[in-house]
Amino acid sequence: EAQVTQNPRYLITVTGKKLTVTCSQNMNHEYMSWYRQDPGLGLRQIYYSMNVEVTDKGDVPEGYKVSRKEKRNFPLILESPSPNQTSLYFCASSKLGTGGMNTEAFFGQGTRLTVV
Amino acid sequence: DAKTTQPPSMDCAEGRAANLPCNHSTISGNEYVYWYRQIHSQGPQYIIHGLKNNETNEMASLIITEDRKSSTLILPHATLRDTAVYYCIVRPRRAGGGADGLTFGKGTHLIIQP
Numbered sequence: 001e002a003q004v005t006q007n008p009r010y011l012i013t014v015t016g017k018k019l020t021v022t023c024s025q026n027m028n029h030e031y032m033s034w035y036r037q038d039p040g041l042g043l044r045q046i047y048y049s050m051n052v053e054v055t056d057k058g059d060v061p062e063g064y065k066v067s068r069k070e071k072r073n074f075p076l077i078l079e080s081p082s083p084n085q086t087s088l089y090f091c092a093s094s095k096l097g098t099g100g101m102n103t104e105a106f107f108g109q110g111t112r113l114t115v116v
Numbered sequence: 117d118a119k120t121t122q123p124p125s126m127d128c129a130e131g132r133a134a135n136l137p138c139n140h141s142t143i144s145g146n147e148y149v150y151w152y153r154q155i156h157s158q159g160p161q162y163i164i165h166g167l168k169n170n171e172t173n174e175m176a177s178l179i180i181t182e183d184r185k186s187s188t189l190i191l192p193h194a195t196l197r198d199t200a201v202y203y204c205i206v207r208p209r210r211a212g213g214g215a216d217g218l219t220f221g222k223g224t225h226l227i228i229q230p
Contacts, residue, residue, distance in 0.1 A: 033218075042220045042223075045219075092159075092218075101209055102148070102210065104162040105160075107159030107160045109158060110157065
């Protein structure tokens with residue numbers, strides 16, 4: 001089954017304790033991205049990657065890191081989490097069409113992170 | 117600035133067609149109209165997209181006006197499971213240039229009534 005898998009689904013952590021949220025897709029998609037969703041603010045893009053070893057900042061990258069060492073994985077790293085990073089996080093992937101055309105994005109089921 | 121305008125909420129009776137409007141008066145020629153929905157904090161789900169012609173798939177139909185300034189998503193026979201927030205997104209045809217162009221606004225909360 002084609003899917004985007006995030007882990008963990010729920011996480012409670014303390015301020016300053018480094019954490020990683022994993023994201024894996026089995027569709028051989030070139031494009032992967034991370035979003036956060038907060039009440040009243042909608043979904044906002046954090047980082048994206050157009051292929052292996054190619055990453056770039058989205059709209060709200062502060063406090064986050066990403067890496068793309070393999071095509072299928074795109075982990076989100078919080079080096080020193082703070083309470084304002086409490087949010088619902090989504091990973092997404094999509095295939096880049098001919099000439100770099102956008103195609104439909106597939107989303108993971110989300111990771112609810114609480115930083116206390 | 118928001119690229120799309122949608123009503124915040126709508127009701128529809130189960131079994132009837134749900135028609136969700138979207139205004140995108142500033143759409144440019146290289147932008148598609150995409151629709152996604154999100155069911156109660158699950159990951160957004162792709163529904164349909166189009167450029168200028170009407171489109172239909174197993175989930176819905178998309179009607180885009182001739183001037184492309186507005187569109188309507190039609191769920192032909194709404195069920196209770198269609199209750200969700202529906203997002204209308206104007207998105208560049210080509211990826212890159214800062215983002216994948218998926219800018220989610222507040223969407224329309226569609227409530228299907230039994």
